[in-house]
Amino acid sequence: MNLSELTVHEAQDRLRRGETTSAALTEAVLAQIEALDETVRAFVTVTADEARAQAQAADARRAQEGADAPPLLGIPAAIKDVVNTKGVRTTCSSRMLENYVPPYDATVMEKLNAHGIVLVGKTNMDEFAMGSSTEHSAFFTTRNPWDTERVPGGSSGGSAAAVAADEAVFSLGSDTGGSIRQPAALCGVVGMKPTYGRVSRYGLVAFASSLDQIGPFTKDVTDCAIVLEAICGHDRRDATSAPQPVPNWREEMTQSVKGLRVGVPKEYFGAGIEPEVEASVRAAIEQLAALGVAVEDVSLPHTDHALATYYIIAPAEASANLARYDGIKYGYASQDAETMWEAYSRTRGEGFGSEVKRRILVGTHALSSGYYDAYYLKAQKVRTLIANDFQEAFARVDAIVCPTSATVAFKIGERVDDPMSMYLSDLYTLPCNVAGLPGISQPCGLAQGLPVGLQFLGKPFDESTLLRLAYAYEQASGARYKPALTSGAAQT
Amino acid sequence: METTVAEKYRTVIGLEFHIQLVTESKMFCTCSAQYAAHPPNTVVCPVCLGLPGALPVINEKVIECIVMAGLALNCTIPEYAKFDRKNYPYPDLPKGYQISQFDLPFCIGGRLTLDEEDGGRTIGITRVHQEEDTAKSTHVTAPSGERYSLVDFNRSGVPLMEVVTEPDIATPQEAAAFGRKLRQIVRYLGISTANMENGAMRCDANISVWPAEASMGDVKVEVKNMNSFRSVERALEFEQARQTRILEGGVDTRITETRGWVEATGETVSQRTKEEAHDYRYFPEPDLPPLQLSPQWVSGVEEKLPELPAAKRQRFMADYELSAYDARLLTQSQELADYFETASARAKNAKAVANWMSRNLLQRLNESDTEINDCPIAPADLAELVLLIDSGEISNRTAQEVFDHMFDTGKSARKIVAEQGLTQISDESALETIVAQVIAENPAAVQDFNQGKKRAIGFLVGQVMKATRGKANPGIVNQKLQEELRQG
Structure with missing residues (x-):
């Protein structure tokens, strides 16, 4: 077995037993990147030299600390290029920040660095996290390791593809409307969006502040719990960060699911869902029932309005969040302008891609004098209704189970010129962000040879139940999903 | 219209x-x-x-x-x-x-x-x-x-x-x-x-x-x-x-x-x-x-509020019997009001302190563009000056001179009085000698006085003050002159 194929907990065990070193593990992952990334194109920046140095340091630290070494010590990881990494360029896959090297680490990076992870690189994404396929990256499109003619999903497509292709043992993404769960589903890995406020947003380049949340991509549910424990926790530098204790999820997830109640929302199996996707998800639900989980139908009646609500609130916030990119302090600056105002419009006109500009325009319009009440204010009211739907459902069930995406990975180019069809890719993931809830996606089968995602949505701060359900399903199904591309790709 | x-x-x-x-x-x-x-x-x-x-x-x-x-x-x-x-x-x-x-x-x-x-x-x-x-x-x-x-x-x-x-x-x-x-x-x-x-x-x-x-x-x-x-x-x-x-x-x-x-x-x-x-x-x-x-x-925040200018002004008028004008002047700033209250508590003569502040101190501060916190005369020093006057140790006229020295040098009133020998002469026998001398040297004024021009006495007082460089206690000088002239 190639070391790059290991999960976090498998690598951990070998490192602890002294059967391998972080240096060897890192070399295996870098070799995999070397072998595959020309095809997959998951990475915007590969930090091979830094990674080797960090691996050496991790091995030295392990020699010192032994059994006390933190769980992620020496584990090679990839980080979505929207999370600030001190000294390593953080582009948001935008021309605007193509050469931007942040002077500080995001809180999640401080936490991971305290664990002693090995950063192998920064991953590709849709520009400023706006998109569902990475086709809106200003640099290139990431390929789905299961079929390189297809998208990996997005916006965190690079992070999902990197883990699926064993180019990282785990990775981080950000999820504003499904940007972790949808690519996790399309690439056949586990992806979680924690409850809004669970993970500090300090240092996450903002897309939509009230919706953004950082979360992990992993090869299995156990890894998800391990990484989650490392990145969660209250942060004084983020006023929206929740003062919630971090549970021992790795232990809690192993509790029996017998007697748990899950709700199946009929609104998540509507027109547009691919029959094979539905079949896989329904089969998974049956498997849960066989484990003693009580399954019942629930309704989330305002689901239809989630898309419209999201596409007002997210662009509105984005229009302000992206106002800072003016070419004056950092980032791309047009050199042709005669006046300050011309410099502004040229810099932003040339530095942003079309999807980003579309959303800035929509958001600016929605907040404009005379339109605010009809759009932004109304959207906030509907947002409350959507959250109430979930609250009512959670009075009856412990979690919601549904597909992550109505379709398997679509072909590159298929939706990129039709914003509406692209936006529909996130139909089943958006409501969770709008309501601020936790959600997890895990693979539950293949349809036309491509992974299908099973999604659990939970009560605020009840990641524990989601991990229990996901772990129980993973154990019961016994399947491990690996794209053919990865096998024997790198010779080490 | x-x-x-x-x-x-x-x-x-x-x-x-x-x-x-x-x-x-x-x-x-x-x-x-x-x-x-x-x-x-x-x-x-x-x-x-x-x-x-x-x-x-x-x-x-x-x-x-x-x-x-x-x-x-x-x-x-x-x-x-x-x-x-x-x-x-x-x-x-x-x-x-x-x-x-x-x-x-x-x-x-x-x-x-x-x-x-x-x-x-x-x-x-x-x-x-x-x-x-x-x-x-x-x-x-x-x-x-x-x-x-x-x-x-x-x-x-x-x-x-x-x-x-x-x-x-x-x-x-x-x-x-x-x-x-x-x-x-x-x-x-x-x-x-x-x-x-x-x-x-x-x-x-x-x-x-x-x-x-x-x-x-x-x-x-x-x-x-x-x-x-x-x-x-x-x-x-x-x-x-x-x-x-x-x-x-x-x-x-x-x-x-x-x-x-x-x-x-x-x-x-x-x-x-x-x-x-x-x-x-x-x-x-x-x-x-x-x-x-x-x-x-x-x-909790409300409890931290200090006394505000309007209330302080009212209190200064009521407690210290200051005029509305002086009360407004002295409550211009918290620092000025604090200065006033510190000085008057020590001098036990609020009105005198208010007068010195409104007529002298503020003018000097203004002229020299100095904030009250940087005032060369500390509240205790101004209080000492008032006490020296009230105890009769220096005359009002001398006090004016002493005040200017205090402002210019930052020295205390008592020190300036001692250094420059400005203590008021209240010793009757010493003053009698000087009064006699002035009467002897100014026969014309004495004649005027005797002819009923009572105001001539002012001139003679002035001559005594001149001879003592302002240190003579004017009340005693007046009294002694009256006595001498009546006798004469």
């Missing part, structure tokens, strides 16, 4: 103040708010530079300062408040929006009553809210002719308090008086230096003139760039006259616009019209959760 131009029109003025708060750290980060002495762009961090990914965190001290000001201005403190983003692009605004407060500010619906001397009217306060300051732009033209702008982010994120009045102000003089009163209160609270000159306190004014009998139209002119209350008064006088002249012309050609005051020419010039005005697209700041200010917390 013909009405004058002044009677034909009424002026409507509303004011907006931006006041920098003197907190240790900035509004949303841990950078020092005391940036003035530092080189440009050295008191900065990812938050106040608006770097990608940085987030604001509220400085609670700022909220306390603003609520304190609101309470001092008789505002209501609503239980819920929130922050909003005010969007507009400019290089001195690093995030492209300013964190401010739109529809749920910390303080609403207050009032401030002006001193009787300033007309005594009560001016409504619409709101007091929080904003963050911008960076500072400097526009440069190089000797080569190249023009560029420099931006210093040290000021970025410094907490500002905005105070907005109702359009209750009727004259430029009243506007200036309101500004001074507000400055006085803010300084009493110790929440700002409130200096107009260095921009720690900034004033924008909305002014419009209307026919006295007609209702107000919707034209409003905003005047900016005034860096003293004198400028506020002058700019508004100019604007009042300009608008009145337009109305007198018969056709109202005024437009809603922003005009800048140009100190050098004494004029306002148009800067921006309504068509060019920004749509700020306010919306709730998603990075900062709404705040709930409990009544208990607000009462």
